[in-house]
Amino acid sequence: MTPLTLDDAQKLVDDWIKSKGVRYFNELTNMTLLVEEVGELARIMARKYGEQSFKEGETDHDPASEMADILFVLICLANQTGVNLTNALLQSIDKKNQRDSYRHQGNPKLL
Secondary structure, X not given: OOOOOHHHHXXXXXXXXXXXXXXXXXXXXXXXXXXXXXXHHHHHHHHHOOOOOOOOOOOOOOHHHHHHHHHHHHHHHHHHHOOOHHHHHHHHHHHHHHHHOOOOOOOOOOO
């Protein structure tokens, strides 16, 4: 499988929306969907890695599926608002490098 860049992913989602999805949901709807998907991931994480147990009949225990749903909706929001996720991620890493380069290394809670 060919590696997928963030730019590729943004184009792939845009192509899918335009060919299969009719149009993008509005930004507020997509923001709400993003929060909903994060909640679904949180439910799985709390049960699989936390102290909660799965309810009887719950069969979806795969966090990868929910993470992919989150990524899809996040990409929709990026496309709608003109955000290039590659550039945004690189800027975020640069910010973290400037702000947090040594912050965590001396944290006794992490040692």
